[in-house]
Amino acid sequence: MSALPDPPGTDHDALVGTLLQLVRSEPTSTRASLTERSGMGRTIVTQRVNELIETGLLAETGRGKSTGGRAPREVRFRREAACVVGVEVGASSIDVALTDLAGRPLGCHEQSWDVARGPDATLDQIDVIIDRLRTAHQPRAVPLVGIGVGLPGPVEFATGTPVAPPIMPGWDGYPVRDHLAARHGVGVWVDNDVNVMALGELRAGTAVGVRDFLYVKVGTGIGAGLVSDGRLHRGTGGCAGDIGHIAVVGGAPQPCRCGKRGCLEALAGGAALARDALACAENGSSPYLSARLGDDRPALMASDVAAGARSGDHTCADLLKQAGEQIGRTLAGLINFFNPSLVVIGGGVALSGDLLLASIRHSVYALSLPLATRTLRVEMSALSSQAGMVGAAFTAIDELLAPRQLPGWTHRLCRDPLPQAATA
Template sequence: MPADLSPSGDLIAVLRRVREAGHTTRADLGRDLGLRRGVVTQRVSALLDLGLVDEAVTRRSSGGRAPRELAFRRDAGFVLVADLGATTLVAGVADLSGALVATRESPADVTDGPERVLEQLESTWVDLVQESGVGRERIWGAGIGVPGPVEFATGRPISPPIMPGWDSYPVRERLATAFDVPVWVDNEVNLEALGESRIGLGRGVAEMIFVKMSVGIGSGVISRSVLHRGANGAAGDIGHIAVVQDETATCRCGNTGCLEAVAGGLSLVRTATERAALERSSVLGRMVDEGQSLAVDDITSAAGSGDAVAVDLLTHSGRLVGDTLSTLVNFYNPGLLVLGGRLVQGNDVVLSTVRETVYGRSLPLATRNLVIARSELGPLGGLVGAAVMVVDELFSRTRFPLWSPQKSPHGHPEIANPR
């Protein structure tokens, strides 16, 4: 791709290349980006002045002066990150490469509403900033994933089925006011897909689908190495595809027969509780007899111990999800299909069933080079993706010029506003 000839475009292109390469030289930058040596020198000098690039490592010379290597200053700033699920809140602090320097997981009920949950998040972030030793003024931005549809431009959840009280709530504005930094909000599965694409299994894969199977079911789509959000931010919501004609299978979205309503963790827990006491279920049956309330993790753990009901439920879920994904594989033809979430992490039943179903029902050409694998990042993928999202936005062509003259986006929350 030819370089942008504007000074800011060249600057961002050079910075992006240094970030991607890890270590590089001025000569490499000129060759890779098609820029003249004088232009590269000017842009590198500007990045050194901004504190975004460091020049410390010297390569071995092949004759003449040894070239000095350039490296991205991953510790030039830090970002606050959070992944809000239906029942848990995972929060952290990450550097500009997406590496997590501090994390904390705590119970949180999304149905408690935005005031209570975001107050908990704010308190957690304050503690993590103190514990990590990162000065508050070195926080450059914040990113959060929530378990529902998000209008990305405004950072507001829109009619989220499992988030009562969150519809159109100004999440961005509240957190920006609390920490005086730009804030971005997205669907949690989108962020897991972004993290997996950039730092996990999807590195170097241009076309990828990430599927999260947990209490609910959702997916994130990577197209040409970029997260595809769709026209309004609703892309990838496969949990609400109708898969059965069953009026009793009521989904949290208000419709019936949705994939999430028959294959998601909430549905499996309900069915497991009903079946465990009636059928041969050595693990789940004993738990129900003892009066315990079952959870998603109990089903995956029981399946690992050979519990017949648990294995049957997970197999059924995997087959329904696999049928749905086979349609998407035929339609989109990804090179990688990554499965994450609590229904996948604790056992191999779902993964193996999805593989068998997708490979069996999709067209041969669509699956010729398709890899189906478990997430490499696991439960921290959402935090990594949140960090990647924030850093990508800060260094984008539209936003970088807004804060680079001040050398820091801290104190400029308006940077994240729609443009």
């Protein structure tokens, strides 16, 4: 008898955290509504709300509806009081958003970039993008208070360093958090890209309000983010959700970059689709893909398959359907295991067409247990390609608004009334 949950924190922290959550979840609140919703005493609510107003995180907005006597004062979350940056590093891209404290983008920048160029060149590039975004979009007097980063590999969240990432040569153990924190002088949080996308969907996308769900990214590789009871499940080494190297039942024994055969990623990821597309172009089974291939284009991409399927090429459609079936077959077992109420499908390959989603759904509903699919939804990502940078911003926002963090940065908040650019 010695293992019990961590203590929930000190009394003051717990109160402030509760109130902040309640205020953030509604457009406006009154001290009376907060007293009712929190179950706390009236005096304590008033004290803590006043403290939060003093920090600049809450503001009074005027008077609400009267229920008899004098109309009560309304308070709201001042999302414009500070900015954060969300950075999503993909295998072949960098997406950066400057957002307010509610994750709403004030400005974005997306560009191609090969993550294999290594951490020094990549972080230099990120520094330049952040500086440009701040110059163009950060309202004067509104401070930048945090940066969230998603990386395409396993990350030790506590230290913000990549751990043996397979597609990021040179990044193993690199102090990504410390580099950015030193350069920009703010708190920095680094996580796996799929976790970051799952958080984006949870806070501002398809999974808003959902307690248990899976986010599945189908890009060059395939990965999942797990949310258990409203919280990211990162796993013991921060590598939960690595579904790309699960062997597929009844799948072909295609060699995988991990050294094994028949992994999901080797059958249904973007790289696998590109490989199969090239074969179909060369053997003539797909007129569309053969026509795309040429001297100036010696290789094909997953997006060519999606475009071919949309244009009516049967072989392209079959490739997507087969990929969806392999993904759905794997997810069926994971759904029995995790029992989510929602599976959100995102990532470049998934977003390129509906055929893949239809095929995934078909396999999932055919192969999962009836009890596990009773109320299950399988949906496309609402945030689409923005899931990463918005989720990365929330990786920082959620940490910044944890009560233990507040004393460290709220003294910098902008207390001016509504700067123009930040409330657009």
